[in-house]
Amino acid sequence: MSKNVVVRKAYVLSLRDGALKEYVHWHQNIWPELLQKIKEEGIAEVSLYEAAPLIFLYSEIRDPDSWKRLWESEIHKRWGEEIMSPMMEYDADGLVISQELNEIWHLEN
Template sequence: MERVGFRLKLRKEKLDEYVLHHQNVWPEMLEALSETGWHNYSLFLDRSDATLIGYFETPDLQKALDGMAAKDVNERWQAFMAEYFESLEGRRPDEGFLKLENVFYLK
C-alpha cells in the first residue's frame, strides 16, 4: 500500500467554509473515493497559514488519480472546491497538490 502525503494552500478568508464542506462531503464523492482506491484519507489544517496537509493510502497512486479523474462527481466536487485554494494555476485541486516526500514510517 502506497502512503501519500500532500500539501495545498487554502484562502485564509475561506477556511471556515472549507471545513464546513468537509463535514458534509457528498455521499457519492465518498463512494467514488473508496471505489478508486483512496483509503485512510485524512485532511489536516494549519489555520495559522492556511496550509492543508492530506494523507491517504492507495495500492497505486496513478490508478487512484486516474480513477477519480474519470468520475463525474469528482469533476463537480473539484469545480465546487476550486475557489477555496490558492496557487492552482488553472489546475483542479486534485491535480494541483504538492506530493510530500515520506521520510519516516513506524508500523
C-alpha cells in the same frame, strides 16, 4: 496500515485567506456519491489537517494511480468546480497550488 494498502501519499494544498471554515464544512458534509467514488478508486483512508492557509492531506491507497483516477472522474471534477474552486489557491496554469510530499521516514509496529 491495512494489508490491502500498498501506498501512503501526502500532499500540502493552499487555501485562500478566510476559506478554512467553509472548507471544513464541506468536508464534514461531503457528497455521498463522491465518498462512493473515493472507495471505488481504492482510497482506503484520508485524513486532513490544517495549519491555515495550508491543508495537509494524508492517505493510504491500494493502487499508485488511485488519486489520479479520482481526480479525473466526473464527480470529482464537479466537486472541484462547484464546491472547492472558490476556496483554493491556483497557479498561473489554473491548477490548485499543491505539493506532493515525499516520505522520509515511517515507523510501523
